[in-house]
Amino acid sequence: MPYPFTLTPLPYPYDTLSPVIGEDTLHFHHDKHMNAYVDNLNKAVEPHPELHDLTLNALLSHLNQLPQTIQTAVRNNGGGVYNHTLYFSTIGAPTAGTQPDAALKSAIDRDFGSMEEMQTQLAQAAVTRFGSGWAYVVSDAQGKLSICSTPNQDVPDLTQYVPLMTVDVWEHAYYLDYQNRRPDYVKAFLTLTDWNAVSKRYADRASLLETR
Numbered sequence: 001m002p003y004p005f006t007l008t009p010l011p012y013p014y015d016t017l018s019p020v021i022g023e024d025t026l027h028f029h030h031d032k033h034m035n036a037y038v039d040n041l042n043k044a045v046e047p048h049p050e051l052h053d054l055t056l057n058a059l060l061s062h063l064n065q066l067p068q069t070i071q072t073a074v075r076n077n078g079g080g081v082y083n084h085t086l087y088f089s090t091i092g093a094p095t096a097g098t099q100p101d102a103a104l105k106s107a108i109d110r111d112f113g114s115m116e117e118m119q120t121q122l123a124q125a126a127v128t129r130f131g132s133g134w135a136y137v138v139s140d141a142q143g144k145l146s147i148c149s150t151p152n153q154d155v156p157d158l159t160q161y162v163p164l165m166t167v168d169v170w171e172h173a174y175y176l177d178y179q180n181r182r183p184d185y186v187k188a189f190l191t192l193t194d195w196n197a198v199s200k201r202y203a204d205r206a207s208l209l210e211t212r
């Protein structure tokens, strides 16, 4: 969706993810932090009507073609909107019952050996990201899965990879609930994965890849 960007409502009640992620964390994280990225992205793009038809994916995939004065703002705030949208939409209420669908499960087994190994590698990327950033499971156009990590609010190359799920390791994501215990947060966070949502992104990867 193009400018003006809006804050997507949290897709579940604020108390749903407790105790893994507490209600206060979700209010600050979604209503304050994510909202600020939306507002600041709009402020950066607003004076440039020629950019108003571009989707967020297109903006993030062509940063070096944007007016130089807004490249950093779009990178940081557009990335913030992209990453948080993915983060909040691929976790849910205790989703212990959900599993990857057959296509995703077979890709996980092929590319990692097992679900446990994929989660171990994702957790490792999240825990070892120095400072603030993100860890992801991504798919390429052919459906091959891999793990990657970015600093700050950077996103993976959206012309090559479709991020399927992500872990936010900025302290604001976990400090109220876990203080400095990032590994505990990451381990608990992975129990919240909404595998229906992740499987759908995998199935839809061709349409989610930025092809412009």
Ligand code: MN3
Residues within 6 Å of the ligand: 029, 033, 084, 168, 170, 172, 173
């Ligand atoms: Mn965050």
